[in-house]
Amino acid sequence: MKHFLKHKNIVSWVLVSAIVLSILAYRDFNSIRTGLNAKATSLHRLVSQRADQHDAHLTGLSALASANEKPLEGMMLNLSETIRKFYSRIEHVDLIKLDKNNPETVFSTRYSHLAQDDTRAINDAAFASDGRLQIIPASNGYFLVKRSPNSDNARYGLALFINAEKLIENELDFNSNTQIDLKTNSGMTVYSVGQLEATNRFTRNISFSKVLGSRSQPLTLVVTLHLNVTDYIRWQTILPVILFMVLGIVFSQAFLTQRQKTRLAEERALLGEHEARIAQASRINGLGEMASGLAHEITQPLTAILSQSQAGVRLIDARPDDLETLKQVLGNISKQAKRGGDIVQRLRTWTTHSTETIETFDLNSVAEGIRDLTKADLKEKGVTIETTLHSNPLMIQADHVAIEQVIFNLSRNAVDAMEGVESGYLHLSTYIDQQYAIFMVKDNGKGIDEETLQHLFEPFYTTKEKGMGLGLSLCENIINRYNGQIEISNNDGGGVTTLVKLPLKDNGTGQ
Numbered sequence: 001m002k003h004f005l006k007h008k009n010i011v012s013w014v015l016v017s018a019i020v021l022s023i024l025a026y027r028d029f030n031s032i033r034t035g036l037n038a039k040a041t042s043l044h045r046l047v048s049q050r051a052d053q054h055d056a057h058l059t060g061l062s063a064l065a066s067a068n069e070k071p072l073e074g075m076m077l078n079l080s081e082t083i084r085k086f087y088s089r090i091e092h093v094d095l096i097k098l099d100k101n102n103p104e105t106v107f108s109t110r111y112s113h114l115a116q117d118d119t120r121a122i123n124d125a126a127f128a129s130d131g132r133l134q135i136i137p138a139s140n141g142y143f144l145v146k147r148s149p150n151s152d153n154a155r156y157g158l159a160l161f162i163n164a165e166k167l168i169e170n171e172l173d174f175n176s177n178t179q180i181d182l183k184t185n186s187g188m189t190v191y192s193v194g195q196l197e198a199t200n201r202f203t204r205n206i207s208f209s210k211v212l213g214s215r216s217q218p219l220t221l222v223v224t225l226h227l228n229v230t231d232y233i234r235w236q237t238i239l240p241v242i243l244f245m246v247l248g249i250v251f252s253q254a255f256l257t258q259r260q261k262t263r264l265a266e267e268r269a270l271l272g273e274h275e276a277r278i279a280q281a282s283r284i285n286g287l288g289e290m291a292s293g294l295a296h297e298i299t300q301p302l303t304a305i306l307s308q309s310q311a312g313v314r315l316i317d318a319r320p321d322d323l324e325t326l327k328q329v330l331g332n333i334s335k336q337a338k339r340g341g342d343i344v345q346r347l348r349t350w351t352t353h354s355t356e357t358i359e360t361f362d363l364n365s366v367a368e369g370i371r372d373l374t375k376a377d378l379k380e381k382g383v384t385i386e387t388t389l390h391s392n393p394l395m396i397q398a399d400h401v402a403i404e405q406v407i408f409n410l411s412r413n414a415v416d417a418m419e420g421v422e423s424g425y426l427h428l429s430t431y432i433d434q435q436y437a438i439f440m441v442k443d444n445g446k447g448i449d450e451e452t453l454q455h456l457f458e459p460f461y462t463t464k465e466k467g468m469g470l471g472l473s474l475c476e477n478i479i480n481r482y483n484g485q486i487e488i489s490n491n492d493g494g495g496v497t498t499l500v501k502l503p504l505k506d507n508g509t510g511q
């Protein structure tokens with residue numbers, strides 16, 4: 001139970017910490033996502049504005065290309081150079097004379113000549129245009145193509161080559177685990193910067209994706225951040241939680257232990273009280289049987305006092321001068337009166353719920369007391385009693401009345417068991433076994449059956465019609481209190497032997 005409680009406590013703390021950790025991880029994860037969104041939105045705004053500028057450049061250049069019969073090449077060149085000077089992402093400007101079969105480059109600001117494939121691609125895009133600008137993905141960027149003039153009778157294809165790297169260039173300080181992509185609306189990647197690691201169970205990718213705000217270049221900007229578990233479950237977060245958990249476990253364990261101790265102390269106090277009550281009940285229970293013995297005993301000194309005083313009266317009549325004999329008679333009377341007083345005193349000690357008095361005494365003295373107490377009762381029931389006492393005093397340390405009560409209970413059980421037995425025999429003996437003083441109570445009664453043997457020391461277990469079943473549990477409690485043991489077993493030849501073992505005080509010397 002105790003361990004279960006402690007484990008339950010630890011499990012609860014681990015659970016609480018796991019929940020706290022999850023909440024903190026979720027919070028960190030969200031704040032990273034919010035941070036990414038904020039930066040990506042800024043980038044999106046910047047790139048959209050840049051893209052929008054391309055429209056204006058193309059409009060200006062187109063006007064120069066198709067204003068006259070022949071393009072105003074000189075002016076176009078000037079304008080192109082100016083544009084390139086201020087907008088370095090626009091790498092070159094190309095003008096193609098449209099022809100279904102054989103398009104020609106009219107004008108190009110490239111250092112090298114425009115590749116044949118590019119010329120054809122610009123030509124085809126201009127033909128395909130319905131008035132809107134066309135995008136031709138190329139390595140490192142894209143051509144933005146306008147037909148010129150912007151009608152079905154277009155004669156030229158005008159193209160700006162946009163360097164995508166420069167288009168998305170920014171000072172937003174994205175995390176090194178970020179990939180930025182520019183995609184066409186058909187999903188084709190125009191440009192990609194950064195290389196994401198593959199995700200696994202512990203890593204996550206979070207993305208921002210939005211089409212540029214430019215009507216002419218509806219490219220999608222995708223910003224993806226690769227997160228390792230340590231990005232959102234950080235040591236700065238984990239350590240305080242672990243500390244919190246360890247402190248929680250330590251303090252609550254200490255609290256539980258303290259509470260258990262208090263409870264145990266309370267239980268012990270209650271048990272002590274309970275035991276005292278049982279003792280009292282048992283004493284009163286035994287009282288009925290003891291009373292007849294005592295009544296018998298007390299009549300002995302009373303009878304003696306009566307006969308001695310009658311003898312005294314007769315003596316005064318017959319020999320009034322014989323004071324010596326009269327003194328003897330009076331002495332006898334007072335001795336008997338004292339004996340009567342002792343008997344009454346014993347009865348009082350038994351019935352009062354007195355506090356225990358620990359003393360060192362000879363275990364043999366208990367045997368003598370019991371013998372006196374039970375003699376009359378045994379005689380009435382026809383039970384023979386024999387006592388075999390160890391020749392030396394067996395000094396033990398305990399409450400004398402309590403030990404006497406134990407032996408009395410055991411003797412009473414023995415006598416009860418002899419009911420119906422023809423010649424009952426009760427043997428009380430004392431001896432030494434190693435460091436123990438032993439009191440043995442042996443009977444030749446009906447013995448104890450298997451079932452009863454299992455429950456002997458349980459309170460309220462009895463096989464007797466008028467029994468309370470408290471005797472043996474009380475005896476065991478008392479003997480254990482003085483570090484002793486009580487053992488009950490059936491004899492081979494019938495009957496029961498009970499051994500009460502109590503530690504000898506200083507090897508029995510009593511010193």
Ligand code: ADP
Pocket residue numbers: 409413414417443445446447448452456461462463464466467468469470471472473496
């Ligand atoms: P009670 O005497 O009120 O029944 P105890 O606790 O003293 O309560 O004894 C419990 C039971 O143990 C008795 O009812 C009886 O069956 C059995 N018992 C105890 N001592 C003996 C004995 N010497 N011989 C036979 N049975 C015994």
